[in-house]
Amino acid sequence: MESVETLVAHIQALSGSPEDLAQLHGLLKQADGDALRAHSAALLPLLPQLHPAAHSLGYLFLLDAFLSAPANLKAHAGGDLLATVANFLVSCSAEQIRLSPDKFLNVCKVLKSEAMQLNAPIRGIAPLRAAVRKVQPSSEHLTPLHAEYLTLCLLAKQYKAGLSVLEDDIFEVDQPKDLFLYCYYGGMIYIGLKKFRKALELLHNAVTAPMASLNAITIEAYKKYVLVSLIQNGQVPSFPKYASSTAQRNLKNHAQIYVDLSTCYGNGSYSELETFIQSNTEKFETDNNLGLVKQVLSSMYKRNIQRLTQTYLTLSLEDIASSVQLNTPKEAEMHVLRMIEDGEIHATINQKDGMVSFHEDPEQYKSSEMVEHIDSSIQRLMALSKKLTSIDENISCDHAFLMKSGRERGRGFDYDDFDSVPHKYF
Amino acid sequence: MDVECEVPAAAAAAVTNGLGGGEASAAPAPLSAEQLDVEAYAAQYLGRTRLPRLLFIAQRCGVESIELEALRMAHDEARIREDTLLYRDAAQRIDGRLGPRYRYDQAWVDAVNRRAEQRKEKLETELNGHKAHLIKESIRMGYNDIGDFYYGHGHLSEAFKSYIRTRDYCTTSKHVVQMCMHVILVSIQLGQFAHVTNYVSKAEQTPDELDPIVIAKLRAAAGLAYLETKKYKLAARKFLETGPELGSNYSEVIAPQDVAVYGALCALASFDRSDLKSKVVDNINFRNFLELVPEVRELVNDFYSSRYGSCLEHLEKLKSNLLLDIHLHEHLETLYKDIRHKAIIQYTLPFISVDLNTMADAFKTSVSMLEKELAALITENKINARIDSHNKILYARHADQRNATFQRALQTGSEFERDVKAMLLRANLMKHDFNQRSLSGQRKM
Numbered sequence: 006m007e008s009v010e011t012l013v014a015h016i017q018a019l020s021g022s023p024e025d026l027a028q029l030h031g032l033l034k035q036a037d038g039d040a041l042r043a044h045s046a047a048l049l050p051l052l053p054q055l056h057p058a059a060h061s062l063g064y065l066f067l068l069d070a071f072l073s074a075p076a077n078l079k080a081h082a083g084g085d086l087l088a089t090v091a092n093f094l095v096s097c098s099a100e101q102i103r104l105s106p107d108k109f110l111n112v113c114k115v116l117k118s119e120a121m122q123l124n125a126p127i128r129g130i131a132p133l134r135a136a137v138r139k140v141q142p143s144s145e146h147l148t149p150l151h152a153e154y155l156t157l158c159l160l161a162k163q164y165k166a167g168l169s170v171l172e173d174d175i176f177e178v179d180q181p182k183d184l185f186l187y188c189y190y191g192g193m194i195y196i197g198l199k200k201f202r203k204a205l206e207l208l209h210n211a212v213t214a215p216m217a218s219l220n221a222i223t224i225e226a227y228k229k230y231v232l233v234s235l236i237q238n239g240q241v242p243s244f245p246k247y248a249s250s251t252a253q254r255n256l257k258n259h260a261q262i263y264v265d266l267s268t269c270y271g272n273g274s275y276s277e278l279e280t281f282i283q284s285n286t287e288k289f290e291t292d293n294n295l296g297l298v299k300q301v302l303s304s305m306y307k308r309n310i311q312r313l314t315q316t317y318l319t320l321s322l323e324d325i326a327s328s329v330q331l332n333t334p335k336e337a338e339m340h341v342l343r344m345i346e347d348g349e350i351h352a353t354i355n356q357k358d359g360m361v362s363f364h365e366d367p368e369q370y371k372s373s374e375m376v377e378h379i380d381s382s383i384q385r386l387m388a389l390s391k392k393l394t395s396i397d398e399n400i401s402c403d404h405a406f407l408m409k410s411g412r413e414r415g416r417g418f419d420y421d422d423f424d425s426v427p428h429k430y431f
Numbered sequence: 432m433d434v435e436c437e438v439p440a441a442a443a444a445a446v447t448n449g450l451g452g453g454e455a456s457a458a459p460a461p462l463s464a465e466q467l468d469v470e471a472y473a474a475q476y477l478g479r480t481r482l483p484r485l486l487f488i489a490q491r492c493g494v495e496s497i498e499l500e501a502l503r504m505a506h507d508e509a510r511i512r513e514d515t516l517l518y519r520d521a522a523q524r525i526d527g528r529l530g531p532r533y534r535y536d537q538a539w540v541d542a543v544n545r546r547a548e549q550r551k552e553k554l555e556t557e558l559n560g561h562k563a564h565l566i567k568e569s570i571r572m573g574y575n576d577i578g579d580f581y582y583g584h585g586h587l588s589e590a591f592k593s594y595i596r597t598r599d600y601c602t603t604s605k606h607v608v609q610m611c612m613h614v615i616l617v618s619i620q621l622g623q624f625a626h627v628t629n630y631v632s633k634a635e636q637t638p639d640e641l642d643p644i645v646i647a648k649l650r651a652a653a654g655l656a657y658l659e660t661k662k663y664k665l666a667a668r669k670f671l672e673t674g675p676e677l678g679s680n681y682s683e684v685i686a687p688q689d690v691a692v693y694g695a696l697c698a699l700a701s702f703d704r705s706d707l708k709s710k711v712v713d714n715i716n717f718r719n720f721l722e723l724v725p726e727v728r729e730l731v732n733d734f735y736s737s738r739y740g741s742c743l744e745h746l747e748k749l750k751s752n753l754l755l756d757i758h759l760h761e762h763l764e765t766l767y768k769d770i771r772h773k774a775i776i777q778y779t780l781p782f783i784s785v786d787l788n789t790m791a792d793a794f795k796t797s798v799s800m801l802e803k804e805l806a807a808l809i810t811e812n813k814i815n816a817r818i819d820s821h822n823k824i825l826y827a828r829h830a831d832q833r834n835a836t837f838q839r840a841l842q843t844g845s846e847f848e849r850d851v852k853a854m855l856l857r858a859n860l861m862k863h864d865f866n867q868r869s870l871s872g873q874r875k876m
Contacts, residue, residue: 176855316809319821360821370837382844
């Protein structure tokens with residue numbers, strides 16, 4: 006039975022080469038458990054003897070042992086502990102901590118709960134972002150920390166901070182639950198930024214992800230999905246056929262009122278929608294979706310005005326007001342003005358005789374910016390299709406896949422079995 | 432100024448009345464009532480179909496003199512045909528308004544029912560005798576007799592069953608056709624048009640060459656079935672294919688005038704201009720039918736030669752009578768609406784810009800009403816144009832192919848990107864799920 010001091014000495018000595026680290030990892034694992042836990046309270050003073058970057062692995066074990074005792078947390082409640090942990094997360098070495106990801110996750114979770122307890126979620130954002138980057142093998146990997154990080158961003162209302170993580174495309178997932186949470190929180194962040202198209206993508210992923218049984222995250226995501234679809238597109242698409250049958254069968258039952266809302270929206274009558282929302286305010290409020298629901302309501306004006314631009318070249322403000330059910334031409338003018346400012350319609354208002362002239366989209370696809378934009382899309386898509394080809398090759402060489410498709414081939418040759426890419430793109 | 436304001440209001444009132452369906456337009460209908468000659472109408476038809484048609488007119492026309500006239504004829508007809516059910520219906524609706532001769536006669540009803548019962552028993556014993564002897568042809572005749580008997584007395588579903596039963600005893604294709612014709616007749620009266628379509632195709636599939644009269648009957652019946660199931664285009668095709676041999680041979684179901692009206696309206700509502708030319712205007716067979724109803728012939732010609740105003744006027748004149756047609760009344764509003772939309776669309780098609788005032792004149796409506804109609808059609812993507820509401824001019828819209836292509840390409844690109852990413856993600860999840868399941872027996876989400 007080694008004492009804690011010897012352990013610290015070992016850590017200091019064995020944090021250099023990878024071989025040493027492997028040995029140290031073995032030692033630490035032996036020591037972990039009763040030995041470290043028994044002395045957990047005494048571990049904190051020892052930490053300054055270690056360097057968070059150079060001795061990350063040892064530091065991590067000691068810190069985790071210390072933090073996993075609730076009594077210690079209580080005794081050191083306050084900002085100092087948070088600062089220590091945050092400092093460790095920012096400066097630790099990625100290679101070392103990846104030897105023991107579970108412990109690292111624990112430490113991060115403690116940081117998050119501490120930050121929330123102090124009512125200062127913003128203090129957790131920077132260290133957690135660093136932690137996410139360190140624990141990810143590549144930017145395509147989803148880690149359990151993603152969801153934790155996004156929660157903090159949401160709570161601190163630092164939506165822009167969330168983007169740094171959300172802008173990476175995620176392909177590799179270990180735990181489905183992580184993905185659901187990531188999509189849900191990510192969707193909420195995009196909603197906060199009013200980037201509804203991106204929000205829709207994430208929520209769509211949460212709703213259509215394969216699942217064996219229904220979960221609460223999906224239900225909540227579906228509710229928001231319905232609302233955001235209405236705001237963005239004016240209608241809710243039906244489930245694509247790749248959505249799991251569980252979702253297709255059950256989701257609507259759990260979000261009946263939202264389905265009703267979308268049918269009501271489809272009727273196109275503002276006053277009807279308003280009464281529907283008013284009579285169900287409570288339910289929307291308990292779901293914390295009332296704000297979004299209100300945005301759905303005001304999006305109806307926009308949609309109706311947009312529809313007018315397709316139909317008319319000129320229209321008086323009065324006619325606009327009456328056809329979109331606004332009370333006065335003045336209000337109509339406000340709405341039209343705001344939409345012109347936001348680039349949602351192309352129009353000019355003639356205040357002299359109260360006429361609005363609608364124009365066609367002035368984009369001529371001739372500017373150099375547009376060419377650049379198109380070029381970058383092409384590059385992105387080429388990279389994507391390369392990736393697709395390589396994955397296709399991987400799958401066609403996959404043992405399990407060949408076994409299964411070989412068996413199916415016995416029943417008759419079906420070309421579709423070998424098509425991993427949706428047909429419509431070819 | 433005041434006068435001008437009143438016109439749209441009147442037009443609006445006319446439209447709302449029109450949309451309200453039969454009941455609404457029945458109220459101010461003295462004009463139509465005078466136009467409709469019940470006796471002449473009834474003379475077009477033979478057999479049982481007169482009864483429901485007359486009763487229908489009585490119910491819908493809303494003018495007492497016509498109502499009573501129709502009821503009187505229905506009453507007489509029912510008495511002759513010994514249809515006690517409809518007799519009671521007619522007598523109750525007359526309600527003593529035509530004097531003592533038209534009061535409900537319970538004694539007569541009882542006598543008729545008793546006689547019918549006896550006849551039925553006789554027919555059934557005969558049939559059982561045939562069954563015992565296993566003579567197929569006689570059994571078939573027996574069932575046919577029972578079917579005829581039920582049909583004569585207005586028990587349609589029993590008649591239907593009897594006719595269906597003859598199916599097992601048909602030995603020649605002639606019998607099959609006869610069976611089909613019976614079933615079609617009864618089904619039309621029952622209002623079960625799915626059967627009609629079925630049995631029409633069954634009759635058409637018989638190997639022997641069919642009589643042209645039978646073919647014409649089958650086409651008319653099929654057209655009727657498609658009309659009732661709201662497949663107007665198919666209905667138009669069938670009516671237009673109906674041969675002139677039909678004549679008044681099928682007047683227990685449909686009069687040749689009806690074929691002309693149904694066919695023309697369905698065709699106007701659903702055909703495009705070239706089809707209209709080749710299948711209606713130049714169709715010699717169908718011209719024979721159209722000659723029977725000159726108003727309809729006129730309106731088809733008006734429509735084809737783009738005299739929409741007079742076409743719509745003709746339609747409006749015919750409307751109140753057509754609303755009293757037992758088959759057409761339900762579909763009249765839809766057909767009229769479609770025809771009107773077609774007319775508007777065709778009017779705008781050749782122009783780059785259209786002055787709404789001239790157009791409103793051509794359609795005999797106000798500018799503001801027309802603008803609304805146009806707006807609705809543009810929203811439904813039926814007209815590719817935009818309205819200059821300030822100068823009251825409609826401008827055709829020429830899509831910029833180049834811009835549209837760019838837009839579509841970019842959109843497809845971003846959709847592709849999004850879908851592929853989502854797909855890869857799902858594929859990975861599934862792979863993961865697969866691994867988890869093969870590692871441990873179960874996994875909780």
